[in-house]
Amino acid sequence: MSSLTALARALAVRAQAAQPITTVRHVHVSDRPLVLIPLALAGEANAPLAAMVGSTVDEPRLLLVPQPRNRDQRFQFAAELGRVIVSYVDGFARHQEDVRGRRRFAEAPQLLVPNPGGVDFVRLFGRSTRLRRTYGEHAVKPVVPLLGRWLTFFAERAEHPGSSLMLAMTSALSQHWATGQSAMEDANLAALLAWFGEDPFEGALAAEDPEIWPPAGPATDPTFDSATLMPAIERYAKTDADSSARKMALERLSVALRSQLEPTWQLMWRGVAQLRSLQPGATVVERWAEDRDAFTNHVEYLGSAGSLPQARRDSAVAAARRLNRLERAQALFDAQRALDDPLVMAEFRLTGEAFAGEVVAAEPNRLDASGPRRKLRPHVTVRTADPLRLGIGTDVQCPSRRSQTGRIVAIDGPDVVLELTGGMGRALTPAPGSVPEVGEHVTYGTVSTSFQPGGNFPPVEDTPWTHGGPPPPPEPTEEDAVEAWS
Incomplete structure (x- = not known):
């Protein structure tokens, strides 16, 4: 937890309301997201019990x-879940746009789950379904x-x-947003959203009652499991020969899960409405464009x-490349958030990386004549009260002038005296507004979105023996679909 987040949590307790820790939204929220709430059977690894899924609040679909x-x-x-998700995904694989000489889908699907446990369920369920055979024994x-390939992609x-x-x-x-409760309590969706209501303390207390607010999954409440769920499942299992009784038992189970x-x-x-209440940050559009690129590439593949x-x-090389991509993406995301958002940049100011x-x-209009040709190199002096841990010769960037x-x-x-380069036009006179004026409040820091080259990794066929040597060419076998929970 950062210092500012800790402060915001204290303020949330005093104000009895969630406190913003950003000024803009740093995620994209689709106009038509697909909400998926999965439930899994307790005591069984990744055994699906039920799911509620849909793209509009008034039309949830229950699968069990x-x-x-x-x-x-x-x-x-x-198969039922696959028809819902694949149909939803296919709806975005229609309209394309031209971008940098290639075609890209104009929009992309968005999957929303209640918590990180829902992400884990999607990952494991995708792993247990994407390698299944559509022929032979146990055909699906x-x-x-x-569905498995799409869930794995998401x-x-x-x-x-x-x-x-x-x-x-x-x-x-x-x-x-920061609430006045712990991060573990924030993992409870009902308790978290209670801090956006009129009485967060009463709301958070009510969130601890599974009869009022059942767990958001994929785990279910143990009391519900023993008192309601297991009797309903057993009742259904005993109705093999009686279609009328089976229909009634299925209806009772459906009501219980609903x-x-x-x-x-x-x-x-x-x-979703709470997230939409914030305006998106400037770089959200760029990151959503990258998501659309990834979606387009997967559809084509x-x-x-x-x-x-x-x-x-x-494989060893693929894992190393993936880790390198994620690390560079994290560094870029942190920089973009800071340049978009003064509250995020404040964290860098506290650590001395910005002022x-x-x-x-x-x-x-200062000119540098030390070289063969004169160059425009303005100087500005910034008076700051922030703790400065940057030395002479350090390059910094201003969020409001990112090309400079x-x-x-x-x-x-x-x-602090700064020499400026770039973002002022090609003439020896700076373009209006390109150089900070006296009296202007500015922020500078080492936070940068400049390109970071990827790591150098050997070809797959040259994988060192310390990492298993060159892997054999992929040849799917029947054992690929076998999991511990199968």
């Missing part, structure tokens, strides 16, 4: 598995492995910093001949 330990019913559930419907993008293709609601809200999912369904859409499902495990102050002197670089050339007490 009457006997979660029954393999056929589990994959029937997967063609939509099942396709889960992988959820790990990518700055991606909005799949969001956990508790994480997205906690990224923008009672667990509908409160969370309403909370999810409250969370699925449509290509001989495309294989994602491997169960990355803010008033321009007390400026030489906008400042270099610290002198430090005299609270005054």
